[in-house]
Amino acid sequence: MFRSLLVANRGEVAVRIARAARDAGVRVVGIVSSADQGASWTEEFDEVVCVGGPAPAESYLRMSAIVQAARQTGCAAVHPGWGFLAENARFAALCEQNGLTFVGPAPSTMERMGLKWPSKVAMRAAGLDLTPGSDGLLTDIEEAVRVAESVGYPVILKADAGGGGRGMRICRTDAEVREAFPSARAEATAAFGNGALFLEKFVTGGRHIEVQILGDRFGRAVHLFERDCSVQRNHQKLIEESPSPALSPEERAELGARAAQAAEAIGYVGAGTIEFLAAPDSGRLSFMEMNTRLQVEHPVTEMVTGIDIVREQLRIAAGGAVGFTQDGVSLEGHSIECRINAEDPSDGFRPTPGTLDEFSIPLDLGPGRVRVDTHVSQGAEVPPYYDSLIAKVIVHAADRAQAIETMQRTLGGARISGVSTTIPLHLAVLSSDEFTSGNYDTRSIPGWPA
Amino acid sequence: MSSASHSLDLRMTHEDGLIVLRAPDVGYFTAPLGRGAVVAPGMTAGALQRLEGTVQLTIPPGVRGAVVTDPPERVLSAAGFGEALYRIDPAGAGEAAAESDAPEEAGAGLVLVAEQSGRVWHRPGPGEDPFCAPGSVLEDGAAVCLVEVMKTFSTVPYRPVKGLPTRGRVVRWIVGDGADVQKGDPILELEQA
The missing domain is CATH 2.40.50.100 (RNA polymerase II/Efflux pump adaptor protein, barrel-sandwich hybrid domain)
Structure with a gap:
């Protein structure tokens, strides 16, 4: 195991990684921006290096400053967390060039999975289904129209290098494809320097189901079952659960096995997540994308499997094998996570930075177990520069109904003031018939007016 | 990641009547000025070895006075962004300050x-x-x-x-x-x- 690890992130995930590293006997070095200097969560680190000013571009995104910080504090490895540089292949390569182990897959794997079409080609070759659409990148408008007609409207044009919805167009007729193609290409070129487009059948609704993977250097990969992340707002996940209420035990076993097989086929090393879209009518699961990092919602998987995913990441990065076989992974009970963001759900989810005058979340209102992953406490500042996530409440109980009940009691007993939070939204979702029945999809937030 | 510049101004804050000069980036601080050194704008006050290469650290505009802190013991001293490298007593500028009005002068010896x-x-x-x-x-x-x-x-x-x-x-x-x-x-x- 590494003697020292640098955590190239801030806030909740930085604290999560620091705790896992310390449990593994690793000395932990943190980085901060000048805005985060002295924040109480930085006490989780053995040493802290300030790498620049408040804006992410001045600090948490400064690759060379972060690598220099790792060098001068004697670190052997860098954990990127999620967000910031976590999926930046150049950062991973810069770490390796400077003799630091990047806790994640190889830069080449990150690069391939970061582009939409190459990742789909790789995963199709590895045996996963794709949403019907173009076979590769589109050469011109005529090809786009031809493909759209053959898969059936509505369709969606997507940019190969896409992100944030740019270069994306939903089309319902030939005329719309002809109109959208040039502008989507121009937008993708402007945003990503890459105007390549492909086309897929547009699926409305459906469920977002993702499989947690762990792969090692010895060519072996195991899955830790799935998470259902269909409660979303503008593609931002709000509530995640494991197992998915939409899968039967047979479907679950098959999906996991296929995902693990695909990860082995691409030689995936580290923790990763393969995201699938379950079609609303058939339930057919098609590959969406692979995230080559730790996910925000990883705790629900930890709760139902009892496996510490960050600890496994460190073990694998240090050259170790996955510490168990597929047969050794079992799923017990049900887990739900609610993301507590400093946002006002009654005012268009406006971010509300500020000071936490009160912050307490009860851990003992049962019937299930409660885990709170957070970097804040009473009196802490929520700075305006970063993500609005302030805490994740994770519950684990014998079944889904008890998990929901535990979450309701816990959030109902939470006392947070000074900033607005998404707790009212979570309570509305948890008590809605759609959510309690398990029959919901990504189209709308169950129990919450659109 | 381009960093063509060969010098960077130290960052300045004020504390208890003293000027505090701070590291403008992460790196190894080296070649420091000693206690008692008299500083003026534009003067080189050590160097910072960064991943991209070494930059000279310069005294920012408006700073004159005498260094009242000891240099670090290590030849290469790890510094974070904003870390205090020098405390300057503006009252210690004395005659040297008067004669080094031109910002270039200190570096042009x-x-x-x-x-x-x-x-x-x-x-x-x-x-x-x-x-x-x-x-x-x-x-x-x-x-x-x-x-x-x-x-x-x-x-x-x-x-x-x-x-x-x-x-x-x-x-x-x-x-x-x-x-x-x-x-x-x-x-x-x-x-x-």
Whole structure:
């Protein structure tokens, strides 16, 4: 195991990684921006290096400053967390060039999975289904129209290098494809320097189901079952659960096995997540994308499997094998996570930075177990520069109904003031018939007016 | 990741009537000024070895005074962004401040520059005395330092050329012991002896 690890992130995930590293006997070095200097969560680190000013571009995104910080504090490895540089292949390569182990897959794997079409080609070759659409990148408008007609409207044009919805167009007729193609290409070129487009059948609704993977250097990969992340707002996940209420035990076993097989086929090393879209009518699961990092919602998987995913990441990065076989992974009970963001759900989810005058979340209102992953406490500042996530409440109980009940009691007993939070939204979702029945999809937030 | 600049201003804050000069980036701080050194805008006050290369640290506009802190013990001292490197007493500026009105002046003294890129060593060997120190007088042919280029060490002699006097008195080392220099980087500040 590494003697020292640098955590190239801030806030909740930085604290999560620091705790896992310390449990593994690793000395932990943190980085901060000048805005985060002295924040109480930085006490989780053995040493802290300030790498620049408040804006992410001045600090948490400064690759060379972060690598220099790792060098001068004697670190052997860098954990990127999620967000910031976590999926930046150049950062991973810069770490390796400077003799630091990047806790994640190889830069080449990150690069391939970061582009939409190459990742789909790789995963199709590895045996996963794709949403019907173009076979590769589109050469011109005529090809786009031809493909759209053959898969059936509505369709969606997507940019190969896409992100944030740019270069994306939903089309319902030939005329719309002809109109959208040039502008989507121009937008993708402007945003990503890459105007390549492909086309897929547009699926409305459906469920977002993702499989947690762990792969090692010895060519072996195991899955830790799935998470259902269909409660979303503008593609931002709000509530995640494991197992998915939409899968039967047979479907679950098959999906996991296929995902693990695909990860082995691409030689995936580290923790990763393969995201699938379950079609609303058939339930057919098609590959969406692979995230080559730790996910925000990883705790629900930890709760139902009892496996510490960050600890496994460190073990694998240090050259170790996955510490168990597929047969050794079992799923017990049900887990739900609610993301507590400093946002006002009654005012268009406006971010509300500020000071936490009160912050307490009860851990003992049962019937299930409660885990709170957070970097804040009473009196802490929520700075305006970063993500609005302030805490994740994770519950684990014998079944889904008890998990929901535990979450309701816990959030109902939470006392947070000074900033607005998404707790009212979570309570509305948890008590809605759609959510309690398990029959919901990504189209709308169950129990919450659109 | 381009960083073409060879110098960066130190960041300035004020504390208890003193000026605090802080690291403008993450890196190894080296070649510091000593306690009592008098500073003026534009003057070089050490260097920072960053991942992209070494930058000279300069005194920002409006800062004059005397250094009232000791330099770090380590030749290469790890610094974070914003870390305090010097405390400056503005009352200590004295006469030197008056005569160094032009921002360029402090950096435009007599300097001996590196003839080749490499690593500079102040001493002939570990544990030995340095070839020269502030106050030493150098004449033609006197050893100034060692420069290590690709594991080969050679002695750098003093030569009264390029505007340097026949006899020069060492004012200070500009680069630390063991620091990397590029061809043309200043190594030593001198005055007429």
